Amino acid sequence: xxxxxxxxxxxxxxxxxxxxxxxxxxxxxxxxxxxxxxxxxxxxxxxxxxxxxxxxxxxxxxxxxxxxxxxxxxxxxxxxxxxxxxxxxxxxxxxxxxxxxxxxxxxxxxxxxxxxxxxxxxxxxxxxxxxxxxxxxxxxxxxxxxxxxxxxxxxxxxxxxxxxxxxxxxxxxxxxxxxxxxxxxxxxxxxxxxxxxxxxxxxxxxxxxxxxxxxxxxxxxxxxxxxxxxxxxxxxxxxxxxxxxxxxxxxxxxxxxxxxxxxxxxxxxxxxxxxxxxxxxxxxxxxxxxxxxxxxxxxxxxxxxxxxxxxxxxxxxxxxxxxxxxxxxxxxxx
Amino acid sequence: xxxxxxxxxxxxxxxxxxxxxxxxxxxxxxxxxxxxxxxxxxxxxxxxxxxxxxxxxxxxxxxxxxxxxxxxxxxxxxxxxxxxxxxxxxxxxxxxxxxxxxxxxxxxxxxxxxxxxxxxxxxxxxxxxxxxxxxxxxxxxxxxxxxxxxxxxxxxxxxxxxxxxxxxxxxxxxxxxxxxxxxxxxxxxxxxxxxxxxxxxxxxxxxxxxxxxxxxxxxxxxxxxxxxxxxxxxxxxxxxxxxxxxxxxxxxxxxxxxxxxxxxxxxxxxxxxxxxxxxxxxxxxxxxxxxxxxxxxxxxxxxxxxxxxxxxxxxxxxxxxxxxxxxxxxxxxx
Numbered sequence: 001x002x003x004x005x006x007x008x009x010x011x012x013x014x015x016x017x018x019x020x021x022x023x024x025x026x027x028x029x030x031x032x033x034x035x036x037x038x039x040x041x042x043x044x045x046x047x048x049x050x051x052x053x054x055x056x057x058x059x060x061x062x063x064x065x066x067x068x069x070x071x072x073x074x075x076x077x078x079x080x081x082x083x084x085x086x087x088x089x090x091x092x093x094x095x096x097x098x099x100x101x102x103x104x105x106x107x108x109x110x111x112x113x114x115x116x117x118x119x120x121x122x123x124x125x126x127x128x129x130x131x132x133x134x135x136x137x138x139x140x141x142x143x144x145x146x147x148x149x150x151x152x153x154x155x156x157x158x159x160x161x162x163x164x165x166x167x168x169x170x171x172x173x174x175x176x177x178x179x180x181x182x183x184x185x186x187x188x189x190x191x192x193x194x195x196x197x198x199x200x201x202x203x204x205x206x207x208x209x210x211x212x213x214x215x216x217x218x219x220x221x222x223x224x225x226x227x228x229x230x231x232x233x234x235x236x237x238x239x240x241x242x243x244x245x246x247x248x249x250x251x252x253x254x255x256x257x258x259x260x261x262x263x264x265x266x267x268x269x270x271x272x273x274x275x276x277x278x279x280x281x282x283x284x285x286x287x288x289x290x291x292x293x294x295x296x297x298x299x300x301x302x303x304x305x306x307x308x309x310x311x312x313x314x315x316x317x318x319x320x321x322x323x324x325x326x327x328x329x330x331x332x333x334x
Numbered sequence: 335x336x337x338x339x340x341x342x343x344x345x346x347x348x349x350x351x352x353x354x355x356x357x358x359x360x361x362x363x364x365x366x367x368x369x370x371x372x373x374x375x376x377x378x379x380x381x382x383x384x385x386x387x388x389x390x391x392x393x394x395x396x397x398x399x400x401x402x403x404x405x406x407x408x409x410x411x412x413x414x415x416x417x418x419x420x421x422x423x424x425x426x427x428x429x430x431x432x433x434x435x436x437x438x439x440x441x442x443x444x445x446x447x448x449x450x451x452x453x454x455x456x457x458x459x460x461x462x463x464x465x466x467x468x469x470x471x472x473x474x475x476x477x478x479x480x481x482x483x484x485x486x487x488x489x490x491x492x493x494x495x496x497x498x499x500x501x502x503x504x505x506x507x508x509x510x511x512x513x514x515x516x517x518x519x520x521x522x523x524x525x526x527x528x529x530x531x532x533x534x535x536x537x538x539x540x541x542x543x544x545x546x547x548x549x550x551x552x553x554x555x556x557x558x559x560x561x562x563x564x565x566x567x568x569x570x571x572x573x574x575x576x577x578x579x580x581x582x583x584x585x586x587x588x589x590x591x592x593x594x595x596x597x598x599x600x601x602x603x604x605x606x607x608x609x610x611x612x613x614x615x616x617x618x619x620x621x622x623x624x625x626x627x628x629x630x631x632x633x634x635x636x637x638x639x640x641x642x643x644x645x646x647x648x649x650x651x652x653x654x655x656x657x658x659x660x661x662x663x664x665x666x667x668x
Contacts, residue, residue: 234545260594
C-alpha cells in the first residue's frame, strides 16, 4: 500500500513528516510518497539520520500557506506539496493522502480534485476526541460553518460507518449536539435534524446531547455543524492542556508532588497518554471518493505515523465502498 | 437590601433555597423574600432547623416547571413562585431577584415583566466559568439561540461593564469566539461582529478567540451567540466533572493514591474549589432594567448564597445605571 504525505503541511514540517513517514514504514509496513522540495527533504533526512527505506519523493517547490485562501489550491497552488499529493491520489498512484496542512485547503482538494461520493452534499472532517471512557467521533469538526439538516444527517450516517468499519464499534450511539435534551430544543437546524435522525432506522440515534455529556462519553458519534464542532474540538484541546498543566503543577513541584508522582506513575502516564490527541491519528475527510486524512497542524512524528496508520485502515476496511453502497441502498429504499 | 428568591426553582428546591437564604442573611447582611408555598417552606425550615431571621415569605402555590414553555410565565404561571418574584421586583418591593429555575422563563420574565434597558436589543445570560488563571465571563451563555452582530456587540459592552463594576477587573479583554484567529474567519455573524467590536474604542477587544484559548484564560469576556455559549458552558461543566473524577480516581483508590492525596491535600482542595461553579455565584441577566440573577439549576445552599451575594453586588455597584448611561453616551456620540 502506498500513501501520499504532504511534506510541507503542518507546524513541524518537513522534519516531523520525514520522521513520521519513516516510523510508519517501520511499524505499519506501508510505502510513503512525500511531496515537496526534494532537495530540502533529502537534506533534512540526512541531517537527522532518517532512513529513506520505503520512502519516495515527489518533487515540487510550491507550498500553500495556512493563511491562504483555500481555493488557491485549485489554481496558483495547484502544484504545491498538498496539490501534488491530491494529483497522485486522483491519478491512482497512491491509495490515500495524509496532510497536516490547512483544513480549508484539504476540504477544497477533497471536494474538487477527488470529488464527493454520489449523493453526498458536503464532505466533513471527523475527529476522534478523548473523553472519560475512551474517545468519541466528532463530525463535522470544522469543514462546514453553515449546515442544513440533510448534511447533518449524512454526517451521522458516515460517522457511524467509520466507527463500525475502522474502529470496530457496533451500532455506535449517535448524539445530536443541542442546548437541551427535549426534541423541541435548539434552533431550526437542530429541530429538523432531530426528526431526520430519528426516522433513520439504520442509525442508533440516542437523541439530543447536551454538551455536558460529551466529555463524559455519552455518545460515540457527536453530530453538529462545523462551527460548533470546531468550538467543541478546540475547547476540548484547551481543557486537555489545562488538565495536563494541572497534573504537572500537582506532581512536578515540591517534594510531596514528586514523591506522589513516583507512587502514581503508571496511572498518570496512562491518563496523559489517553488525553494525547496524537495517539488518535488523523481525522478522515468523510464523503469523498478516496481516503483523505487530515492530521493535526501541530503533529509530531508520532501523530504523523498514527495518521498514516489511520489512512491504511480506511483503505483496508474499504470504508469508502461501504459508504457508497449504503447511500445507494438508501436511495433504492427511498 | 431586600432580595426576592424563587423558592421553588431548581433541582434542590425548596430546601437549598431556605438554607442558602439563611446563609446569605448571616454572611452578607441582606434580607430575603422567598416566594412559593409558605406552608411547605415553613415546614421544611422547621424540619431542618433553619433560622427564619431576615427571611420573609410571599405565599403562592403555583410553580412553573423546567420543561414548560417559558412564555407561560406571562399567563397561566404569572403567579408561580418565579412570577411572584418578578412581581415583587417590578413593583419595587425588592431590589433584586434570584432564581435557579428555567433559564427560558427567567429571560422571558426579565424581558417582558421587567423590560429591557432602552436601546438593548436582547437580554443575555452572563456566566462566570472557571479557567486556568481564574475565571472568565461568558456572554451569551444560553438566552438567545440566534443572534445578530449588534446583539453580540452589546453583549461585549455589557459584559465588560459587569466585570469592571462588579468584579473590579479594569479594561477586561474581550474575545469573539471564532474558528480561527484571522478576521476573515467564521460565518457572516462573526465577520460582521468583528468589525463592530474593533470599531468600539470603549472595548478592549483582543480579536477572534479560538476555543482552545478559552480554558487557558485568554480572554476575560468571551462573546458568542447563545447556542455556542451554552455548548461552551456545558462542555466546560462536563470537563470539570471529568477532571474531578480523574482526581478522585488518582487519589481515592489504592494506598499510593490515598497517601499522595494526604501529601497534596492543600493543592487538590484548592483546585477543586476553584473548579466548583458553586463558588462563582449566579449568572446575571444583562440588559434588563433591574437586577435578575440566574442560579445554576443544581444549586445547593452554597451556590444560592453566592448568587444572592452576586445580586447584592450588582445593586451596590449600580451596574444597571452604568450600562444605561453608557448606552445613552454611545447614542449621543453616534
